Amino acid sequence: MSDSKPLNTPISSRSSLSLHDGDTLPKPFLYRNIIGAHQYLVLTRLELAFGFNRVCKFMQSPTTTHWSTIKRIxxxxxxISHHGLLIRPTYSLDISAFSNSDWDGCPDDHRxxxxxxxxxxxxxISWTSKKQQVITRTEFEYRALAHATPELI
Structure with missing residues (x-):
């Protein structure tokens, strides 16, 4: 990977990985080791959280497509080793929150x-992403807001 070409994003936001994409990896322990070795980055690198969330779903039976996604990350x-989480001095004590939801975002379980x-x-100062336990369409935007409100308070 030392001579790899630079990429602007770790994973496409439109990527829809599924359990059945590609062929089964012959050595799935390599897939698991790479994910495990880089999990700490998710805490400090918000842009990696989405990509790692996607590939962690397939730890039990990774495929060649999932491996390609890991290589992209x-x-x-x-x-981007010189990038980091930038915290600037500010005199503003305004707190603002943004919430979002992705209805039917997972092609495998439709959650x-x-x-x-x-x-x-x-x-x-704070962020989270959570897959819902139930399949619902009418309340998914309200759920995102309901999860953000206690953290905001």
Whole structure:
């Protein structure tokens, strides 16, 4: 990976990985080891959370398509080692929150994902993303808001 070409994003937001994409990997332990070795990055690198969330779903039976996605994330990591989470001094104590939900986002179980991020001034101070336990269509936007509100308070 040392001579890999730079990539601007770790994974496409439109990627729809499924359990049945590609052929089964002959050595799935390599897939699991790479994910395990990089899990700590998700805590400090918000842009990696989405990609790692996607590939972690397939730890039990990874395929060649999932392996290609892991390699894309590694290409991205190789060329952003100088990036970090920027926290700037601010005099504003305004707290703002943004929430979102993705109805029927997973092609395997058709569950939605809700997420939010909270800012103090211009600084990101809290974020989360959670797959819902139930399949619902009418309340998915309200669920995202309901998860963000206690954190905001």
């Amino acid at each position: 590694l290409h991205y990591l190789r060329h 939605s994902t809700t997420d939010y991020c909270i800012f103090l001034g211009d600084n990101l």
